[in-house]
Amino acid sequence: MSTESRPNDRRLALFPLPFQGHINPMLQLANILHAKGFKITIIHTVFNSPNQSNYPQFTFKSISDGLSESKNINFNLDTTNPVVNFMNRSCIEPFKDCLLRLLKEEPIACLITDALWHFTQSVADSLNLPRIVLRTSSMSCILVYAAIPILNENGYLKTTIQEDPIPDLAPITNKDILKVFNDEFKEGKLELISSMIKNTKAASGIIWNTFKELEESAFSVISQDFCVPNFPIGPFHKYFPAYSSSLLEQDRSFMSWLDQQPDRSVVYVSFGSIAQMDEVGFTDMAWGLANSKQRFLWVVRPGSVSGSEWLESLPEGFIEEVGERGCIVKWAPQQEVLAHRAVGVFWTHNGWNSTLESICEGVPMICSPYSYDQPINARYVTDVWRVGVMLDNGMETARVIKRVIEDKEGGEMRERSKSLQEKVNLSLGKGGSANQSLENLVDYILTL
Ligand code: UDX
Secondary structure, eight states: OOOOOOSSOEEEEOOOOOSHHHHHHHHHHHHHHHHOOOOEEEEEESOOOOOGGGOOTSSEEEEOOSTTOOOOOSSSGGHHHHHHHHHHTHHHHHHHHHHHHHHHHHHSSSEEHHHHHHHHHHHHHHOOOEEEEEEEEHHHHHHHHHHHHHHHHHHTTTSSOOSBBBTTTTTTHHHHHHHTSSSHHHHHHHHHHHHHHHHHTTTTTEEESSGGGHHHHHHHHHHSSSOOEEEOOOOOOTSSSSOOOSSSOOOOOOOTOOOOOOOOOEEEEEOOOTTOOOOHHHHHHHHHHHHHEEEEEEOTTEEEEEEOOTTTTTTTHHHHHHHHGEEEEEEOOOOHHHTTTTTTEEEEEEOHHHHHHHHHOOOOOOEOOTTTHHHHHHHHHIIISOEEEOOOOSSSSHHHHHHHHHHHHHHHHHHHHHHHHHHHHHHSSTHHHHHHHHHHHHHHHHOO
């Protein structure tokens, strides 16, 4: 992809939200802008601080986040929103102090902060610094989030599950919205989303890890509703080969096993860096994989099964049943796995990074979304781009896996997925929309 540098010595300060699904795109963006000639400072929290040794070209500044002092916050899926809300308060002063110190050394052309760091807009305003938002999820997602207050007023967050699309938000259903709000921290989530939207609209611009051709209709609505310059320049990970911003160590020992498997025969299973499941869900997944009789590579993150360190909850007889057919690892080099010719389908929770990574490799998906933006991403995968199937509660997992790996339906999904993959490549190539957006972004920052 074209990332030609232009002479320019302006410094940018980037501030990622400290979770894997947000650190990855922010550090990829840092690489893209560095290749365009900008100097990069990464401001980061102590919590989940990125591995600096992988980025000698950047300057890193650490700020206190208040988490280590607060003994009551035990991080997991259910407490992500309270943690983010907490840090949006606890980081205000440390972030401001850090910027003041940086500004004494040299000017900052602009701040680029995650949309969920909503407090950074008022800090930027108080220091007269322009702030550009990085939104790490899809454009379609933010439109659904923007409609949440109305949906709440109209009772959509309370009603029983309905499968029909919500008027004006099709193909999103009330069932999807209820999954977005599937936990007891609903109020905290509403507060977070509305502050995120308000302060995104107040920013000097929005960078999106998506591309126009994928989300044409959302793009035109956003261009009208969010009256700030929009730069859909993604997918970021395509500009540079998988650069390591991984917080967990990647296991590569299974690669020789993967190399021995036939083309498009392996089910790759991973539910990202946050999702947690209970023991029953884990056992069901295990038997679903075993009964499908297909080959699989399964990422089980330590701690992702409640009450287990790692694999203690695997059902008895499972290992003997699957034998050489299956491989379980703690964390994988996911982009490399998805690009492998042996991978036939991705069973995913549809975090936005995973969804984009799958699209970029033309791999169809089995969608099991948990929360956040995932139900929205999954609905687009199954109903709009038609490159995956939803695996809902009560469905027979083994049957769904076979549908995608073996049936004609799976082949058609793969065809559509390949054509999306071609669109990605055209968009990122010279004269393509993402490529042009990146040029526009660089020009825009230089005018700030
Ligand atoms: C979170 C939210 O859950 C997600 O919905 C939101 O869009 C971003 O923030 P996460 O759940 O971790 O992210 O999912 P995802 O967005 O898919 O990001 C996971 C990242 O970890 C991907 O870039 C993926 O390549 C990487 N990964 C995952 C690995 O490198 N190895 C693995 O074994 C699994």
